[in-house]
Amino acid sequence: MSHPQVLRDLALFVEVAKRKSFSRAADALDMPISSLSRRITQFEATIGVRLLDRTTRKLALTAYGEAYLVQATRVVEDAQRSFEDLVAQAKGPSGQLTVAAPTDFWVTRHLSAIASDFAQQHEQVHVHLDLRSAAVDLIQESYDLAICTEVPREASVIVRKVGSIENGLFAAPDYLRAHGRPDHPGSLSRHEILLSAPSAAWLLSRGKEIHTAQVSGRLSCNSLSLIRHLALAGRGIAALSLNDVERDLEAGRLERILADWATPATDVFVVTTSRLVPAKVRCFIDFLVPRLGTAFGESRRASDPVMRRAEAG
Structure with a gap:
């Protein structure tokens, strides 16, 4: 079996094993x-071991397949990255880039502008944003x-924290006039709270x-x-991110309550399936991270009345 065909069959095995x-x-x-x-059958016959157990209901890796998958994945990812890097050096990052992101309001505000600017700078990359409320x-x-706000459960993925979103408690002036303004967290139990449950x-x-x-x-x-x-x-009363409100x-449509009490921040993560990502993914992450950090920082400053007064003075 020639070297190109071995690499090709390795890639096929990795794809089947990853997707099960x-x-x-x-x-x-x-x-x-x-x-x-x-x-895959021919590949198994060539190396002399069975890598996959096939039944009518499911597909599973054999012990040989489990051990071989780690090495095979590394080889395939190295080869793919080398190819992507060569193409990127010749004509820049290219291909379809598919990004999953939550449906939160801050995403539509910031990610749309980030993706648009990235696409203008990298004309060979086609960006597709898939906004989803469920984990992917x-x-x-x-x-x-x-892009997610919770660490995925899968141990095999690569997670990178890119920033934190400050949160707070907010209500409309009409609500506060009708029901009063809480002066301590203990008084929240007497108020109507807007929750996800x-x-x-x-x-x-x-x-x-x-x-x-x-x-x-x-x-x-x-x-x-x-x-x-x-x-x-x-x-x-709602718990929302400062970016959202x-x-x-x-505009005075909402007011922050219990501003001297801090609520836990929401961490934002970028998740990939490997550290060895194609040039288009690496370029997008490098483009995304500093802009999200700047957006979160500017939002905190704009929403902090003490800081605004200090700057005005």
Whole structure:
């Protein structure tokens, strides 16, 4: 078997093993399932060991396959990265770049501008943004990278923290006039709270003082964007990011409450399936990280009335 064919069959084996399915791998590779299965069978016959156990219900790696997958993945990723780097040196990053991201309001504000600027600078890259409320599986769903606010459960992915979003508690002036302004986390239990579930425990801190507020509300939903709209309509108190509400604060549509009490920040992560990523992914991450950091920092400064007064003075 020639060296190019060995590398090609290695790549086929890695694709099938990662996706745990001949049909999903065949779709990703754009080749018939029968051809893919035949190539893997021939590859196993050539090396003399069985790498995959096939049944009518599932596909699993053998002990040999488990051990071989780590080495094979490294070889395939090295080869792919070398190829991408050669292409990038010749004409710059290229290809389809698929990015999964949450549906939060800050994403539509900042990521749209970042992706647009990146596409203008890299004309050979086509960027597709997939906004999703649920967690994604980068391997099974063929994403190049994901931006998320929770660390994925999969141990095999590479996670990089790129920033933190400051959060706070907010309500509309109409709500505060009708129900009063809480002066301590303990008084939140007497207020209508807008949550992603019917009840929750909010952790607030002030210096060394920590308070856990048990809160509940008659309206709840799994969309932060809708929670913001409910808060704007005066339906209750919401925990939102400063990035989401900075314009509402400036316009007086929302007011921050318990501002001297801190709520936990939301960390933002970039997730890839490997440290060895194609040039298009590496360039996008290098472009994305400093701009998100700047956006989060500027939002905190713009939303902090003490800092604004200090700058004005």
